[in-house]
């Protein structure tokens with residue numbers, strides 16, 4: 001197991017300030033080197049303050065392609081839509097000109113939408129510059145859940161994206177594959193609270209990635225973990 005680079009904070013505000021500065025500096029460096037940058041963010045509750053901090057930072061957002069690490073296969077106005085969360089909280093203010101591309105298409109299922117979603121995100125070019133992962137209490141990251149039948153596919157496919165169907169979480173999902181995550185230039189894990197720290201410690205203490213899928217990333221990529229107590 002490669003030990004992650006741990007960044008520990010007492011408050012979420014301190015974490016967010018440092019992480020937003022670091023990520024936007026990496027995006028600006030990517031723009032300077034290659035003319036554009038790519039950023040994949042996670043959904044859920046944790047990243048909301050980070051999105052609000054990032055949209056206050058002045059970089060050339062018009063050259064930043066943004067999408068989601070994973071998304072629930074729901075309409076963009078659904079209460080559980082991460083797409084809506086990103087549009088309403090990240091693609092605002094100084095970041096309003098960022099090129100946000102949703103992985104959710106108009107198809108009925110993620111399986112049917114895979115070809116179009118893959119074409120959309122492939123246009124960003126690979127490897128992606130910055131991938132910010134979250135982690136659930138069950139050790140899932142992206143939408144690679146321990147309870148989904150597609151976990152083995154998610155760990156092994158060479159495809160950019162796959163559809164997953166968690167049995168213990170709502171909604172069918174579309175998610176980056178493990179290989180797409182591992183290929184990123186910079187990978188972050190952003191978590192908060194003692195419960196998530198306990199899951200991280202358990203992940204670092206064992207080896208079976210099917211039990212806690214975050215292990216698959218921690219075992220194979222250098223990850224900067226940003227954790228705040230609150």
Ligand SMILES: O=C1O[C@H](COP(=O)(O)O)[C@@H](O)[C@H](O)[C@H]1O
Nearest residue numbers: 042043044045046070134135136
């Ligand atoms: O379902 C999801 O949950 C995880 C963790 O979310 P959080 O609310 O506990 O921070 C998230 O990383 C993932 O993108 C999302 O689809």
